[in-house]
Amino acid sequence: MIDVKLAGKSQEADAIKPLVSDAMILSEVDTFPKLLKSHSMRRGSSVAMREKDFGIWQSWTWHEVAEEVTALANGLASLGLARGDSVAIIGDNRPRLYWTMAGAQSLGAIPVPMYQDSVADEIKFVLDHASVRFAVVEDQEQVDKLLSILDECPLLETIIYDQPRGMRNYTQEYLYNMDDILELGRNFGRDNPNYFDAEVSKGKGKDTSIILYTSGTTGKPKGVVLTHEAIIQTSINAANQEGLNEKDECLAYLPMAWVGDHVLSYAQSYAVGFCVSCPESPETLLTDLRELGPTYFFAPPRIYENILTSVMIRMADSSKIKRKLFEYFMALARRVGPDILDNRPVTFINQVMYSIGNLLIYGPLKNTLGFSRIRVGYTAGEAIGPDIFTFYRSLGVNLKQLYGSTEASVFITVQPNGEVKPDTVGVPTPGVEIKLTENGEVMFRSPGVFKEYFKNPEETAKTKTSEGWVHTGDAGIIGEDGHLKIIDRAKDVGKLSDGTMFAPKYIENKLKFFSHIKESVAFGDQREFCAVIINIDSEAVGNWAERSGVAYSSYQELAAMPAVYDLIQEDVEQINSELAREPNLVGAQIKRFLLLHKELDADDGELTRTRKVRRNFIAEKYSSAIDALYGIENHCQISTELMFEDGRKGLITANVMIRDARLFDLDDQMAAE
């Protein structure tokens, strides 16, 4: 292991303290049910949860939540749920499903949330693996799924559903309406008034609080076991860093089985005491977001992208004056907005213009999107396009990148306020240490580290070292500013023949962020230099051709035009100049590229169904192109078989040009700056 090591700020350093102090956490209030009880006792009348139902935001105070959780737990107890049992939870984000988590934890049982769109087979695996006896699900759809695999899951005894819609003809005696369970629980509570409190106080911070199954891309899912202590400590550390408090609000809309939602909408809410709102339905998300205006928001890049696209489409349809105004002020915002957000000096005139822009454009726009009140917005999961990222920041939305994993109770690194850059994931959060192994893999150690993979000591041993360091499987580099950059999955990172690190996905992603480029495939492992095959975006490039009066009749013709090559070459060289700024990657610049004559297509096996490039398959299929990229000729003959929709096959042949791109030196860049 090399000597790059970073640690987040020590936990005591921060001024802002959450409602529950660290000392308190570790001694008395060390589980989620205890946190709930403490909120209910100290600030029972504050709003804890909201859900839009019948067109109106219904709310529950901490006191009411505590009552519901007590009734639920008692109800489950009277059906025989005992300490150590697991409870499967399947459905959209519904308050009662969150309460089921707290209810199960109160009894010392372990909630196991599952993705609501899992197919029956996936659910069966988890039910078996986690020995689930009780399942609490949202609606008829989930009940039907469970019933279809019931015969193969002998352990599953009881199914409870939240929404009675459509359930009138189900008469199975092991099916319960949640209303009945709550009633049962209230009766049980009257007969055994001390039972619930006694069970809650038996819970300890070291107990397992939840098992989250990660969707394994290869092999079976792994159940990540997290303790109360780990999640609470991590939640508080991260909340302290952002200064979250009980007045914050967040929207719970990401899958409950995903660690991000669990920590933000459940753990941090319980730790800090802020209100969590559930949207009316997944389809109404954007409307609900606008109505609610959360202060704390987490979304994968895709969501930010969708919102931006819808804004742009609506602007394109608006009147000319509005459009000009929008374009003028957005250009201004891109120039000075991020600086204003980060409190960097900006000229007086720009400040004045930005304020006017805020009045006319940014304010109303943020209001329409529901981003008016956002103090902290996270994006994570995959790389976000710099354009999208800058768009939000220039409007004054404090969007930041986060790097985390289930094994870390989410938080590994976050971009601190004032140090936000589009291409890093920030610095370690308080209490977290990170380091890189020799082959560039990121490892971390934190209070939030998972206990084990459930019933899988082999994988646990492979992932977690005896000193508590955890392999992430991601390759990264740490810049001079201490910011971590994630470049690829560690197993995909290769080396050029001179030993330079080669991270194909990093280069491909950078290329794809240009609007003219739709897909790209980078090659270079065990080769002399990096070469890429590029797919132009027919819409964006077609648009460009229209505007510049270039006539073309097909994708193939467009992709073969020297003018288009010039266009793409600019993009490629810009990336080269960016790569030249990073000492580790300066050698991995793109030396040669070609524009493919056909679009990569999932039907031809070149992409996966989720539109990820299948690099090895492409390497084989276009081997002639790759040989030419590493040859001396400036063109090559490619013939490919393609499949028509009716199953017939055809052959297309094209003579494709190859271009050399300009390479930059590390010194050039330094000099230029």
Add this chain to the structure above:
Amino acid sequence: MIEAESAPIQGEHKEVLLDIAEVSLAFGGVQALSDVSFDIYKGEIRAIIGPNGAGKSSMLNVINGFYHPQKGTIKYKEEVRKKMSPHKAASQGISRTFQNIALFKGMTTLDNIMTGRILKMRRGLLWQALYWGPARNEEIINREIAEQVIDFLEIEAIRKTPVGKLPYGLQKRVELGRALAAKPDLLLLDEPMAGMNVEEKEDMCRFIIDVNEEFGTTIALIEHDMGVVMDLSDRVVVLNYGRKIADGTPDQVRANQGVIDAYLGVSHSN
């Protein structure tokens, strides 16, 4: 959920909600209906089928008081109907949807569904404009019912969308919503699935069954998709050239030679 204003019937003894006896309707020389008799039980799904021009829509229009038959009696809720108009039918608990969607295109889904409540509003225009006291309470109750319908039909996401912008299948659903908002005892559906794709049809079937089973609403529907009709309905009446040619359970109707002839045609050899 909307409370059932009439409960689904159990067992063999059926209560007749609507009884049509020997109804004839003519427009000048065109005989649209001749001596048609059938009844609709409380709580059942009753289908009216027949080839084009058989008089199905005329029959619905007679039931909801738009056309006045020259002959025959109609007994609704044990009461023989005299002179009738559509708004009287509506206030007696009969709602309907139309073959060609008849929504207010410029209004939102919510507003369209609220119009289904208009007959239940007691306060006049002035009260409503003031939006004060009793008018306000009334509005709140009506909005609640509209929201229950929206929840039931799963159209929350288009609550505030102008109806004209919606795809056809959704407009059909909104129209059903408007009919449901009146909490009808008898719901008339004129080709609820015309022009829909398979998925939309499945959704619509589910909603029709749910309306029938959960609220106990009696439903009379006209539909051309035979698969749907045979699956959904308890009893089917078949019209051809304005006459009833068959009446019974889906199985009985399917086996009826007259029905087969009407649909497939008969050869006229000498």
